[in-house]
Amino acid sequence: MLVERKSEPLLEFRQIDKTFHSGTVSELKLFDHFDLSVPQGRFVCIIGSNGSGKTTLLNLLCGGETPDAGNIFLGGREITREPEHVRSRRIGRVFQDPSLGTCPQLTILENLSLADRKGKRYGLSRGVSRKKIDEYRSRLELLKLGLEDQLDLPVANLSGGQRQALALLICTMTPIDLLILDEHTAALDPSSSENVMELTRRFVREKRLTALMVTHNLRFALAYGDRLVMMHRGKAVLDVCDGEKNALKIHDLTERFNEISVEDGNDV
Numbered sequence: 001m002l003v004e005r006k007s008e009p010l011l012e013f014r015q016i017d018k019t020f021h022s023g024t025v026s027e028l029k030l031f032d033h034f035d036l037s038v039p040q041g042r043f044v045c046i047i048g049s050n051g052s053g054k055t056t057l058l059n060l061l062c063g064g065e066t067p068d069a070g071n072i073f074l075g076g077r078e079i080t081r082e083p084e085h086v087r088s089r090r091i092g093r094v095f096q097d098p099s100l101g102t103c104p105q106l107t108i109l110e111n112l113s114l115a116d117r118k119g120k121r122y123g124l125s126r127g128v129s130r131k132k133i134d135e136y137r138s139r140l141e142l143l144k145l146g147l148e149d150q151l152d153l154p155v156a157n158l159s160g161g162q163r164q165a166l167a168l169l170i171c172t173m174t175p176i177d178l179l180i181l182d183e184h185t186a187a188l189d190p191s192s193s194e195n196v197m198e199l200t201r202r203f204v205r206e207k208r209l210t211a212l213m214v215t216h217n218l219r220f221a222l223a224y225g226d227r228l229v230m231m232h233r234g235k236a237v238l239d240v241c242d243g244e245k246n247a248l249k250i251h252d253l254t255e256r257f258n259e260i261s262v263e264d265g266n267d268v
């Protein structure tokens with residue numbers, strides 16, 4: 001197990017068990033006493049073959065799935081059985097599908113205003129003040145996509161890349177403890193992917209966020225973040241950070257994938 005520098009983790013999976021289709025012929029024991037600890041401020045990239053448990057890990061964290069045993073802590077507080085909508089106040093998630101994370105029928109302004117009110121009580125006055133509009137414009141300017149001049153445009157009219165950039169902005173608008181990037185560039189073309197990844201890096205750095213990014217893009221996994229975890233069959237089979245991560249090449253990762261595949265009895 002990797003020894004981290006700081007002692008107090010922001011996020012901790014402790015002894016997690018998760019079995020699907022329990023007691024049937026298709027029973028799958030995915031996590032068996034799984035541990036993962038992430039200190040504050042880390043940007044962790046998670047890679048792994050299909051079915052290795054990456055999405056389930058995120059779902060356990062966000063509340064879409066509940067572990068059979070074990071505990072999940074965020075910022076020192078146990079969240080294992082906390083409802084999804086409560087966790088969403090502290091956890092921002094950008095999904096693979098650009099149509100999730102924003103409301104397509106609403107305008108850019110309405111989406112921003114809704115996000116701004118996350119976790120707050122709605123008052124009688126729902127109008128957006130001039131001051132707020134100016135604030136949203138300057139936030140949108142950060143994206144460098146010209147969206148600051150299109151506040152009244154329905155989000156459905158934006159490209160996938162523009163929507164992912166907006167989703168990223170929306171996720172990080174209110175204070176969060178953790179940012180989850182769930183293959184958030186997978187549906188984008190190469191140039192939009194690069195833009196969204198650069199934005200991601202900037203937001204994580206400037207807001208000093210702790211982030212978990214699941215990706216199948218090995219180049220992004222090496223170029224971004226300061227820790228890399230490779231999953232296989234519900235286990236972290238590689239867990240490196242800082243210098244050790246920086247020294248890795250794509251070839252090292254593909255070789256590790258091949259070794260795993262051979263261990264599993266599959267020819268590559």
Ligand SMILES: Nc1ncnc2c1ncn2[C@@H]1O[C@H](COP(=O)(O)OP(=O)(O)OP(=O)(O)O)[C@@H](O)[C@H]1O
Nearest residue numbers: 020021028030048049050051052053054055056057
């Ligand atoms: N709700 C569920 N019910 C039954 N089985 C599930 C459920 N969710 C996930 N699984 C199974 O758990 C295993 C891990 O799935 P998961 O989606 O976490 O993998 P992944 O690493 O995210 O894969 P991919 O890279 O394809 O997205 C798979 O075999 C999947 O079929």
